[in-house]
Amino acid sequence: MPVLEIRGLTKAFGGIQALAGIDLHVNKGEIVSVIGPNGAGKTSFFNVITGMFEPDAGEIRFEGESIVGLTPSTITHRGVARTFQNVRLFPNLTVLENVMVGRHSRTSQGVFGALFRTKAFLQEEQEIEDHARDVLSFFGSRLRGYREDQPAFALSYANRRRLEIARAMATEPRLLLLDEPTAGMNPKETIELTGLIGSLRDERGYTVVMIEHDMRVVGQVSDRVVVLDHGIKIAEGDYDTVASDENVIEAYLGRPVNNGART
Amino acid sequence: MSTTRSITDFETKDVVIQGALAALAISFIAAIGMLGEFNNRILITSLLSLGYLAIGWIPILFGYRASAEETIEGIDPPIKGPRDLLVGGTVGAIAGIVVSAFAWLAASVDLTGVFIHTGPGMRSALTFGQGIGFGSLLMIVFCTALGVFGAALHVMTPTVRSVIGVALGTTIVIAIFEADAKELFKGFRIRGVASILYSPTGGLTIVSAAAVTALVVAIKVYGKGHGPRVVYERVKLHHTSQTPEMQRRNSWIWGAAGFAVYLVIPQILGKSLSETAVTVGLFLVLGLGLNIVVGQAGMLDLGYVAFFAVGAYGIAMLTSPFRPAQWIPQLDFWVALPIVIIVAAFVGILIGTPVIRMRGDYLAIVTLGFGEIIQKLFLSDWWKPVVGGAQGITNVPSVSIGPVEFAGANSKMVFYLVAILVAGVFVLSHRLQYSRVGRSWAALREDEQVAEAMGINTVTAKLLAFAIGAVIAALAGALFAAKVGSVFPSSFKLLVSLVILVVIIVGGLGSLRGIAVGAIVLIGVLGGPTLPGLLREFGRFKLLIYGVILIYMMLKRPEGLLPSVLRSRELHHSELTQDAWLDKAGDFEEDEEVTA
Numbered sequence: 001m002p003v004l005e006i007r008g009l010t011k012a013f014g015g016i017q018a019l020a021g022i023d024l025h026v027n028k029g030e031i032v033s034v035i036g037p038n039g040a041g042k043t044s045f046f047n048v049i050t051g052m053f054e055p056d057a058g059e060i061r062f063e064g065e066s067i068v069g070l071t072p073s074t075i076t077h078r079g080v081a082r083t084f085q086n087v088r089l090f091p092n093l094t095v096l097e098n099v100m101v102g103r104h105s106r107t108s109q110g111v112f113g114a115l116f117r118t119k120a121f122l123q124e125e126q127e128i129e130d131h132a133r134d135v136l137s138f139f140g141s142r143l144r145g146y147r148e149d150q151p152a153f154a155l156s157y158a159n160r161r162r163l164e165i166a167r168a169m170a171t172e173p174r175l176l177l178l179d180e181p182t183a184g185m186n187p188k189e190t191i192e193l194t195g196l197i198g199s200l201r202d203e204r205g206y207t208v209v210m211i212e213h214d215m216r217v218v219g220q221v222s223d224r225v226v227v228l229d230h231g232i233k234i235a236e237g238d239y240d241t242v243a244s245d246e247n248v249i250e251a252y253l254g255r256p257v258n259n260g261a262r263t
Numbered sequence: 264m265s266t267t268r269s270i271t272d273f274e275t276k277d278v279v280i281q282g283a284l285a286a287l288a289i290s291f292i293a294a295i296g297m298l299g300e301f302n303n304r305i306l307i308t309s310l311l312s313l314g315y316l317a318i319g320w321i322p323i324l325f326g327y328r329a330s331a332e333e334t335i336e337g338i339d340p341p342i343k344g345p346r347d348l349l350v351g352g353t354v355g356a357i358a359g360i361v362v363s364a365f366a367w368l369a370a371s372v373d374l375t376g377v378f379i380h381t382g383p384g385m386r387s388a389l390t391f392g393q394g395i396g397f398g399s400l401l402m403i404v405f406c407t408a409l410g411v412f413g414a415a416l417h418v419m420t421p422t423v424r425s426v427i428g429v430a431l432g433t434t435i436v437i438a439i440f441e442a443d444a445k446e447l448f449k450g451f452r453i454r455g456v457a458s459i460l461y462s463p464t465g466g467l468t469i470v471s472a473a474a475v476t477a478l479v480v481a482i483k484v485y486g487k488g489h490g491p492r493v494v495y496e497r498v499k500l501h502h503t504s505q506t507p508e509m510q511r512r513n514s515w516i517w518g519a520a521g522f523a524v525y526l527v528i529p530q531i532l533g534k535s536l537s538e539t540a541v542t543v544g545l546f547l548v549l550g551l552g553l554n555i556v557v558g559q560a561g562m563l564d565l566g567y568v569a570f571f572a573v574g575a576y577g578i579a580m581l582t583s584p585f586r587p588a589q590w591i592p593q594l595d596f597w598v599a600l601p602i603v604i605i606v607a608a609f610v611g612i613l614i615g616t617p618v619i620r621m622r623g624d625y626l627a628i629v630t631l632g633f634g635e636i637i638q639k640l641f642l643s644d645w646w647k648p649v650v651g652g653a654q655g656i657t658n659v660p661s662v663s664i665g666p667v668e669f670a671g672a673n674s675k676m677v678f679y680l681v682a683i684l685v686a687g688v689f690v691l692s693h694r695l696q697y698s699r700v701g702r703s704w705a706a707l708r709e710d711e712q713v714a715e716a717m718g719i720n721t722v723t724a725k726l727l728a729f730a731i732g733a734v735i736a737a738l739a740g741a742l743f744a745a746k747v748g749s750v751f752p753s754s755f756k757l758l759v760s761l762v763i764l765v766v767i768i769v770g771g772l773g774s775l776r777g778i779a780v781g782a783i784v785l786i787g788v789l790g791g792p793t794l795p796g797l798l799r800e801f802g803r804f805k806l807l808i809y810g811v812i813l814i815y816m817m818l819k820r821p822e823g824l825l826p827s828v829l830r831s832r833e834l835h836h837s838e839l840t841q842d843a844w845l846d847k848a849g850d851f852e853e854d855e856e857v858t859a
Contacts, residue, residue: 050716076718090709092832093702101706105718107699111731114698115691121698128699151832171718 001064003028003175003207004049009058011041011048011231018044020231021058026175031201031208033218035242036228037252042211043085045228046177050082051075062175077105081173083164085180085211091153095143095163098152099132102170135169138204139196158189165196169204176200178210182217190214197221215243227251268341273350278329282357285325285406289318289358290365296380297804298388304800305466306438313800314388316435322358322406326351326413343418348411355410359403366390366399430479437475438467443536443797450531525682529675538674539787541746542794544681545739547782550766551688551775552735557764558773558827559701560728561708562619563627565760566634570733572641572755573610574740577603579656579750580649587651596662596745603741604734611733612726619725622711634760642752655751662745671746680742688735692775695731704728705829758792765809769816771823773830780824785809 002025011019018041026032034042047053049060051072060068067075081102090098107128113121136143139162147155152163161181168176181197182190194217200206212218218225218239225242227235229251235242242248292298302314311319330347366389368374374381390398391405416424437444441461448457460475462468467475502510529537549571556564580586581599594602618629641650650656662669662680669676695701703724706714715721744750762785770781790796790805801808816823822831 052712052716071720072712072715073718073720076716082716084713088710088713090706090713092709092829093705097702097705101702101714101719102717104699104703104706109699111695111700111727114694114700117694125698153832167717 001028002026002061003030003063004209005059005061005064006049007059009045009048009060010056011044011053012056013044017231019048019055019058022228022231022233024226024233024236026207026209028207029201029205030223031197031210031221033222033225034209034211034228035213035215035218035225036234039230040228040251041231042228043179044231046082046179046209046211049075049177050080073105076171076173079172079174080177081168081171081175082177083161083168083179083181085183087157087160087164089152089160089163089167092151094149094151095136095155096129096132096148098163099135099166099170100128102135102167103128103131104171106170106172132170135166138166138169158185158193161185161193165200169200169206173206176206176208178208178212180211180213182212182214190217193217194220219243267344268346270346270349272346278350278353279357281325281329282354283361285321285354285358285410286361286365288321289362289406292318292321293362293365293385293389294374294378294381295804295807296378296385299380299384300803301800302388305464306435307472308462308464308466308468310469310472311438311466313439316439319405319409322355322409323413323416325354325358326410327417328413329354329410330414330417347418348414351414351417352407352411355407355413356403358410359399359406362389362406363395363399363402366402367395370395426480426483429483430476433479434467434472434475438472440797441465441467442799446533446536447531450533450536525679528682529678532675532678534674537678539794539797541674541677541681542791542796543782543787544678544685545743546763546766546786546791547685547779548681548688548739549736549763550770550778550782551692552732552739553763554767554773554775554778555692555695555704555735556728556732558767558830559696559708560704560725562725562728563623563630564729564732565627565631565757565764566614566637567630567732567736567763568755568757568759569614569634569637570607570611570736571740571743571759572637572750572752573607573733574603574737575744575750575754576641576650576656576740577606577737578741578744579659582745583656583659585658586656587647588649591649596660596741597664600738600741603737607733607737608730611730614733615726615729619722619729631757631760634757638752638755638757641755653752655749657749659744659748659750661748662742669745671748677742677746684738684742688738689775691735696775700724700727754793756792762786762792762809765813767823769812769823771826771830774823774825774827777823777825777827784824785812 004024004026006022006024009019009022009024010017020041022041022045024032034045036042044053048055049067051067051070051074054069058068059066062075062078062080065078067078067080070078090101093101107124109118109121109124112118113124133144133148136148142159143163143166147159152160155163161184165178165181178197182193185193197208197210197217198221200208210222222239225235225237225239226233227242227245227248229247234247234251235245237245297317298314300314301317302312304313305311306313306316330351366386369381370386386395387398389402391401392398393401416427419427437460445454445457445461448454460467460471502513505513529540532540549567552570553564553567556562556567578596578599580588580591581594581602582596584593586593614630614633618626618633621629640646642653644652646652661671667676669680671677703714703719706717706719707721707724711721714724743754747754766781766785767778768781769785770779771777786796788796788798789801789808790798795802796805822834
């Protein structure tokens with residue numbers, strides 16, 4: 001059964017048709033890349049799936065159940081997490097606190113627990129902290145040690161991107177949406193993160209949908225590539241099929257689509 | 264290389280501007296009548312009155328500032344010397360000349376139409392009662408001397424400066440808080456000290472002022488290395504070196520000691536100081552409650568007084584024998600309180616529901632409106648049969664626990680109640696801040712959309728903050744009603760909301776200790792919206808001083824007196840980032856991504 005099933009997804013902003021009837025299915029354990037030129041509707045696609053915008057028409061099913069019309073927090077609770085294209089951390093909270101916030105939907109203690117420091121509350125706080133540290137360890141020592149207590153704004157750009165992924169991981173998603181995870185990274189960091197995206201699936205068992213511009217990354221980790229242009233899916237298939245698709249080449253305005261890719 | 268500056272090395276323009284600004288400040292203080300009114304209050308017999316203190320600090324400050332040089336990183340500051348004294352003196356002299364000109368102007372042109380206090384009283388105060396000619400000369404000498412003194416403070420080494428500053432400061436504080444100090448001496452059963460220290464006509468005698476100053480200097484010089492911080496560190500070290508079992512036993516001892524202090528405090532404070540402490544306590548509770556909404560959840564609520572009113576009216580309507588709606592059963596305070604808490608939470612959610620969709624300025628304006636609506640409702644004829652309209656509700660009985668009555672007029676007893684409430688709300692605020700709920704508020708404040716995407720139900724989180732804030736305000740209101748014994752709509756004006764907000768902003772938004780400091784400084788020392796503080800003389804100028812403090816804080820220290828970590832991070836973002844870079848300059852190996 002597909003984890004994510006999308007049929008006829010449509011969303012317009014005023015006169016601009018951001019999404020014009022997109023169909024997509026993502027199977028469990030797949031890594032699917034969504035590519036397309038600027039303004040193709042990729043980020044809108046993510047925003048609609050995660051409930052930040054409600055679609056005008058169409059159906060989104062996560063694990064067989066419709067998630068259209070649910071609030072973003074409910075959708076996160078169901079098991080969908082995302083990162084943002086323009087890194088959006090909680091800049092003044094520490095690295096550890098950022099990840100701890102991600103545990104919100106998996107924990108339940110409220111005001112009374114906090115006020116009376118009940119056993120359940122203390123246990124849960126410990127669990128939140130341990131889990132946050134565990135998630136941070138996914139990136140080796142980069143976000144551990146003294147970094148844990150640094151405010152997020154003091155991190156380097158690459159580390160901010162990593163922290164965003166860690167925060168999304170803390171929500172224990174089954175479907176992870178990554179919006180340009182390697183943007184702004186240098187080649188070495190990109191290679192490292194590409195490997196990590198692979199292990200997100202292999203070790204953690206997440207299904208990953210990723211928007212990415214770096215074709216090397218797309219080619220390396222994707223099981224399947226979906227190409228959007230003007231809100232329409234113009235091609236779908238494995239990397240090599242898509243890379244040689246005429247529509248795709250045209251969408252990128254004649255720019256060789258395999259520019260910089262493995263040859 | 265440090266250089267000595269030549270004696271004429273200063274910008275004439277800067278010096279003139281500084282002098283003119285000092286003169287403007289002095290003239291303003293005189294023109295609004297502060298000088299004249301404060302002159303009645305003697306601080307040191309035949310030497311200093313509060314009025315001259317109110318203008319005297321200005322030439323000192325400006326002299327200090329004008330003589331100080333710009334510090335540029337990487338360049339050694341020039342050696343301090345006579346040039347600085349000259350600059351300070353010049354600034355003072357210019358200030359004196361301009362102030363004298365102002366006195367002369369007030370004498371020849373009638374300014375009383377605009378500033379009603381610029382009559383002969385002010386003129387004689389500005390000329391030391393010596394006539395315009397000789398008086399002006401005195402004023403110029405006065406300002407010049409103080410300007411030189413300010414510059415001298417700058418020239419001194421920091422150690423000497425701190426000794427002189429603390430000594431003079433202590434003496435002045437002891438002189439200003441004469442009435443309160445007398446109360447305290449009475450509380451400690453050493454009334455004799457007061458009669459030695461203060462002259463019978465008011466103010467310190469010159470001898471006692473000199474003695475106090477000398478004593479403080481002696482303590483500062485010989486007491487080095489035994490200061491409170493050092494002692495604290497030592498106690499802490501001792502504490503951490505103990506076994507957990509001993510620590511637990513010690514915490515019992517500390518608790519008992521704390522409780523004993525708690526029992527004794529109001530007896531020492533006496534009636535009027537207890538009264539002030541009670542007011543500070545109520546505002547502290549309100550500040551902590553508003554801090555949950557504004558500081559933690561980041562929603563600017565300008566109508567917070569509404570919830571205070573709900574608590575006060577709730578108790579009055581349920582417990583007063585003279586309640587307008589007699590069909591409501593008369594209850595005991597402790598039975599009524601839970602009802603009031605539930606109602607307040609409900610009102611919080613009710614007001615919160617429509618407003619939480621808004622952000623920032625819009626939210627502020629809408630809450631402001633709701634605050635006013637609630638006050639107007641309590642004043643209205645529509646609600647008059649229940650809440651009594653402008654006549655309010657009187658004869659609200661005081662709180663009692665068993666046979667112990669906490670009569671409102673007996674501020675010492677009320678202190679006990681308020682202290683417990685303050686402690687409770689402190690614990691509540693602190694524990695919430697470092698919990699799952701507190702983190703969700705912090706996330707909300709940082710980025711609402713992302714908080715929602717991370718699984719936080721922002722609607723519930725916001726309503727929870729509103730409801731908890733409302734309950735805390737209602738608790739303060741309930742106690743207020745029982746203490747004062749009557750509630751009137753006029754007690755719940757917009758000004759109260761604003762004062763609470765100023766308390767937490769000046770103290771430090773989000774910082775619990777900061778809010779305590781803010782409440783003590785603003786409510787305790789200056790006075791609340793209606794009640795006087797320790798500086799009773801400031802009553803009329805209270806709001807002016809509030810404004811000055813607020814402007815100064817916003818410009819120079821927006822994070823507050825004792826800021827929270829979060830808030831200072833936010834306001835000094837860029838500096839911190841730079842520091843982080845500098846700190847890491849050494850370990851680039853591990854941090855190669857920083858260079859990318």
